[in-house]
Amino acid sequence: MTRVLISADMEGVTGVTCPDDVEPGTASWERMRPLLTGDVNAVVDGLLAGGASEVLVNDAHYTQRNLLLENLDPRARLLTGRHKPLGMMEGIALADAVVLLGYHTGAGEQGVLSHTYLGTGLTAFRIDGEPADEGRMNALIAEEHGVPVVLVTGDDLTCEAAGAWAPEAGVVAVKECVSRYAAICLPPARSAELLRAQAMKAVRRHRVRSEHPDSGTPHVRGGSARSHRFELDFHAPHLAAAVLAVPTVEPNGPRGIAFTAPDATTAARTFKVCTSVAGAAMEDHFD
Template sequence: MRILISADMEGATGVTCTADVVPQTEQWQRFRRMLTADVNACVAGLFDGGATGVLVNEAHSAQRNALLEDLDPRARMLTGRHKPLSMMQGVDSGVDGVVFLGYHTGAGAEGVLAHTYLENSITEVRLDGVAASEGRLNAALAAEHGVPVLLVTGDDLTCADAGRYAPRAERVAVKECVSRYAAVCKPPAVTGQEIAAAARAAMAHAGRGHGDACAHTVEVDFDATHLAAAAALVPTVELAAPRTVRYTAESMTEAMRAFKVVTAIAAGAIDGIYG
């Protein structure tokens, strides 16, 4: 049984603010170790539960955060940009399950450092009419490849969100959201044990099933009209409202590739503090 870990950072143990996850800050250096500890706890639990191989896909920002030198030697790490399937690179390689580690809630929702791809310019993303976090988007992509979501870790609201898009997955709340930039946090000695135990239990649900590609419609709400106008220049993407774009793709894989382009174009249209 081979398992993919998609490792984000906002939902890692102890993370609560911007400096914790922005490269080159003192706090980021500290929380790289926390993230790596969460990953290692998960790897240990997966192997205890019967995994024969684990690939860790770095999924946060520049995707060079976890410390390779401290990684459990039984695992391998996919690090760096640019990956065709981004956070989910490797899901199409025959893996038998995926873990969403260090995840967070979506744009416009409550939760520690909540966002969807862009940190503060998207106010909501909808997949087939349903508000979608990165977790929901990535779960739909995993389902297309017949890969079950085994475990989700993050704050308590992230775990509640996961209960809606991956109800059979194990969930570990490493912190309790107080506000966007505050949380009641468990220490790593505790979260490590909880993540390892959940990963071990989650292996009972591992096993690739039958994937099914179908069309999906994605809508993205921005906080400014010029961002939507810029994104609407992408072929197949239409301006659905002054601050909203919409497109339909023939598969979730294509939908996520288009989403990467839409967010990249919008990010390029942001101009200083006025957005």
């Protein structure tokens, strides 16, 4: 039995290039919801064709109510809505493998709609001294649960970045970055072909590694916790100062903070608190 979790973000899906495309309530967002659902359905189809027994889709973008349930592949299940304990990675405890779909590069990096937790003033993010983004952070949570990332989809720069934090995962670039708000995009029919094919290969590769350890790095259920140091740089000093109210957080330069956590899950939760505090400290007309 191979259970797969799809953590579905939106910035990295087919056709998405501008803020309105991912802003709930806009006409562009409504237009892009079927494309997001289409990318998910293509991956679901490929996973099941490759031998997955179950697929759970976690709607992981913004309000986490973006996917069209009525258009979702009926063989999958959808985890929708906010305030999930593990956020984008909720459901990882029920999975044997995970797909990071529609992901993007981080704050301060090149890439279509690059950012790390919008509305927080973040300009850079590092984990253990390495440039980080939401993908790297979520991959560490998966690793801690003993669940490998088997596929990453997004623009070409996201796929390139994934080589550093999910080196054994397959990748699918559904668009090529031209600028933060422009890309060369594949039509949905073409991206669906690529997504389905790579999802099928990803789950087959995972099953071979699980059943025949000599064929490559084996998947061993049950991860191990290790400490991580997170560093966050903000665009204004008052945001860093506000975040110092969070326990375990220390100053790290004039506009930065840092903290060390005993495991990836605790680090990610502390990160969420820090960014929430920073977001609340933003001023509408002077930030």
